[in-house]
Amino acid sequence: MMRKYTPWMLMLFFLAPILLITLLAFSGSWVYPSILPSFDSDRWMEFLGSSSLGIKPFLISTVLAVLVSLLSASIGFFTSYLLTGKARNWLLWLCLIPFCTAPVILAANFQYFFILLHLSASTVGVIIAQLFIGVPYTFLLFSTYWNEEQLTMDTAAKTLGATPFTRLLRVHFPAAKSLFTIAVIQLFLFSWFEYGMTQYIGVGQLKTLTVEVFKYTQEGNTTVAALASLLLILPPFIAILVIRKVRIAHA
Amino acid sequence: MLEIKNISKQFGDAFVLKGIDLCCAEGQTLSVLGASGCGKTTLLKSIAGLIPMETGSVLFNGQDLTNVEPEKRGIVYLSQEPSLFPHMSAFDNVAFGLKVRKEDASSIEKKVTEMLQSLGLWEHRTKKPNELSGGQKQRVAFGRALVITPKVVLLDEPFGSLDAGTRSEMQAFYLELAKMYKMTALFITHDLKEALVTGDQFARMEQGQLTLFSSLEAFAEDPTSGVKEEINFWNNLKNDAQ
Amino acid sequence: MTRTLAKALFILFVVIPSFLGLSYALGVSFGLIGLGNGAPSFTLSHWEVMFSEGRLMKSIGYTILLAASAIAGAALIALGLLSPLLKRMPGNTLPWFYFVPLGIPPIVAAFFTFSALANTGLLSRIAVKLGMIPDASSFPILINDELGIGVWLTHVMLAFPFFLILFLSSAKTQEVHRLRETASSLGASSAYILRKVIRPIVIRKNAPLLIIWFIFVLGTYEIPLLLGGQKIRPVALVIIDKMRGYSLATIPEGYAMSAFYAVFIMALSFLLVKLISRRYDA
Incomplete structure (x- = not known):
């Protein structure tokens, strides 16, 4: 009997965070012990209208995530294509190092150099810091892509007269488009959701949506935290609704 | 004329190529017979400039190509796998080298069309590689190589992954193309019959060393070429049947 | 060039x-x-202080326990759901709502846990309405508690939907399908096949990803920062506290901790990778 309802219960469980957050986002107050908060649409308008609360952090996060995802994916793809050969295994181990420690600790370790280079508390600084995770990630993701088949294709293009740049752009990029897209989406989400590193390098100056959600939650400002959270999960949620059904295995 | 002088290649302590000399007249195919592991792929890749060699030089009509980058040598390497670009149609695959050379669109259109017609692939021009058969893919790979009128074509067991029927069809097709485009080619194979069918000149490669034969007769006479054994085999079979 | x-x-x-x-x-x-x-x-004094103080070691121990138990909890829930879901899943596609949790960042998950489990949160309100507890103060402390239950629950909530998708997709591969057919032709019941064939394969196949997730949880920062207690804290928080310490004297100790932690995790990952590859070879 229970088994029959498992998918429905799962659906409820998976959607619960979004339902509760949406409810709280539209509420004026949530007096204990009433289960449903009181509805207040003015708060919503106030939030969206105020540049410092809603839209500005959303725009900062968007610009940051777009730049970080495109740059990391391109640099990672480019370097992983050209740096093949005997030292490859060493390079792969090097790429694992950033993942052996929390991003925030990684940031704390090189913060000194960022201060020296005036990169601390700046958008460029946060972008560069996030690339320190994004580039090795893409390099690792593409490490299995350059197999024998891709390399013979590269040889064919080479003897036909294509330079490394042409080969990358005309031959490999179109062939690797789907993996590249996956990398961009993953890196977009990484940057969009990143808190510790952004906060540490940004020194609280760079107010991304994630940084704002943290601040409001810590302040106990439930309604505003819920509104900002809703904006934060909006892009991935829309993407999922657009894709609708996802194939998980090849028949 | 393609001239190779004293090419040597070492991997670790082992010499894979031991001072190889050869020459191949323009418009001719030099068939090289060799078992797998004899160093034939290394030889071709060295000539194409894809792997560095310890000593030796590559000349074409007296011009030294040894230090010219592979993409500028005009020497095309064709392997057993057709290695077509999977995201391009047959037409675009053939057009690739011309586009890289920034030829104008109308000339590309004309050359590729002629090439596809002579390859018998015109009706398949819009198909992607995964919609083509093994033989068709290899034809596209030939077209892609020949359309840029390379100085030399290096063929590394090009029909190795095809079934027996398609293989002999492709051998006949190769002869036609070689004549039509006056190809200067090194054709490497482990198949004796294929070497005999495709070559104008003959050589044998063994353990990193190459022996050139002055004529088909000399090649057939040589005990290591295997021609005699083959003739004996068929004669014995005939005698047994009688 | x-x-x-x-x-x-x-x-x-x-x-x-x-x-x-x-x-x-x-x-x-x-x-x-x-x-x-x-x-x-x-x-060497900063390193000596670090080792003699014992705070880092305790914190590393706690973090490993937290991460390992959260991964184990999430994996067990996902394995438990495998059988009822596989029965109701004829094709190879999953409906959209399975992917919704993947779009929820740690910070929003922490906010949700907070709103649902704090003593004035949703569960507490429901409990009052149902007459199970008289007021907010009788609701068990799950947020900012000493054991980090809220932190643990948030990590389980983040990991299990991801594991579920991974497990379902591995169970739907051709290879597992063939093994299932073979097992059933040999007379195994579907429950037996699930227990002895599907679950072990699914866990084995996804072991590397479980390890990656484990290492990700080891570095957890914002979740315990919002929901954790004060007494024992995960290692990233302890290190950052020391580095940002108000007394200059504790900063070098913070860096000693950070260096030790990085090397420790590298060694641990290396060991885990070796362990898995050996089990795979066996």
Whole structure:
């Protein structure tokens, strides 16, 4: 009997965070012990209208995530294509190092150099810091892509007269488009959701949506935290609704 | 004329190529017979400039190509796998080298069309590689190589992954193309019959060393070429049947 | 030329941050870089303090326990759901709502846990309405509690939907399908096949990803920062506290901790990878 309802219960469980957050986002107050908060649409308008609360952090996060995802994916793809050969295994181990420690600790370790280079508390600084995770990630993701088949294709293009740049752009990029897209989406989400590193390098100056959600939650400002959270999960949620059904295995 | 002088290649302590000399007249195919592991792929890749060699030089009509980058040598390497670009149609695959050379669109259109017609692939021009058969893919790979009128074509067991029927069809097709485009080619194979069918000149490669034969007769006479054994085999079979 | 550019980019974005960061941390911790040390001079005192204080070790132990138990909990829930879901899943596609949790970041998950489980949160309100508890103060403390139950629950909530998708997709592969057919032709019941064939394969196949997730939880920062207790804290928080310490004297100890932690995790990951590959070979 229970088994029959498992998918429905799962659906409820998976959607619960979004339902509760949406409810709280539209509420004026949530007096204990009433289960449903009181509805207040003015708060919503106030939030969206105020540049410092809603839209500005959303725009900062968007610009940051777009730049970080495109740059990391391109640099990672480019370097992983050209740096093949005997030292490859060493390079792969090097790429694992950033993942052996929390991003925030990684940031704390090189913060000194960022201060020296005036990169601390700046958008460029946060972008560069996030690339320190994004580039090795893409390099690792593409490490299995350059197999024998891709390399013979590269040889064919080479003897036909294509330079490394042409080969990358005309031959490999179109062939690797789907993996590249996956990398961009993953890196977009990484940057969009990143808190510790952004906060540490940004020194609280760079107010991304994630940084704002943290601040409001810590302040106990439930309604505003819920509104900002809703904006934060909006892009991935829309993407999922657009894709609708996802194939998980090849028949 | 393609001239190779004293090419040597070492991997670790082992010499894979031991001072190889050869020459191949323009418009001719030099068939090289060799078992797998004899160093034939290394030889071709060295000539194409894809792997560095310890000593030796590559000349074409007296011009030294040894230090010219592979993409500028005009020497095309064709392997057993057709290695077509999977995201391009047959037409675009053939057009690739011309586009890289920034030829104008109308000339590309004309050359590729002629090439596809002579390859018998015109009706398949819009198909992607995964919609083509093994033989068709290899034809596209030939077209892609020949359309840029390379100085030399290096063929590394090009029909190795095809079934027996398609293989002999492709051998006949190769002869036609070689004549039509006056190809200067090194054709490497482990198949004796294929070497005999495709070559104008003959050589044998063994353990990193190459022996050139002055004529088909000399090649057939040589005990290591295997021609005699083959003739004996068929004669014995005939005698047994009688 | 192009290759040189690739090398330069690799050095700039991979080699420099890793090595410069780690050498800076080591330099400060050994007193070679002056920072609250006065004049730079080699010293082991910060490392000695770190080991004798025992705070880092306790914190590493706690973090490993937290991460391992959260991964185990999430994996067990996902395995438990495998059988009822596989029965109701004829095709190879999953409906959209399975992917919704993947779009929820740690910070929003923490906010949700907070709103649902705090003593004035949703569950507490429901409990009052149902007459199970008289008021908010009788609701068990799950947020900012000493054991980190709220932190643990949030990690389980983040990990299990992801594991469920992974497990379902591995169970739907051709290979598992063939093994299922073979097992059933040999007379095994579907429950037996699930227990003895599907579950072990699914766990084995996804072991590397479980380890990656484990290492990700080890580095957890914002979730315990919002929901954790004060007594025992996960290692990232302890290190950042020391580094940002108000007394200059604790900063080098913070860097010693950071260097030790990085090397410790590298060794641990290496060990885990070896362990898995050996089990795979067996």
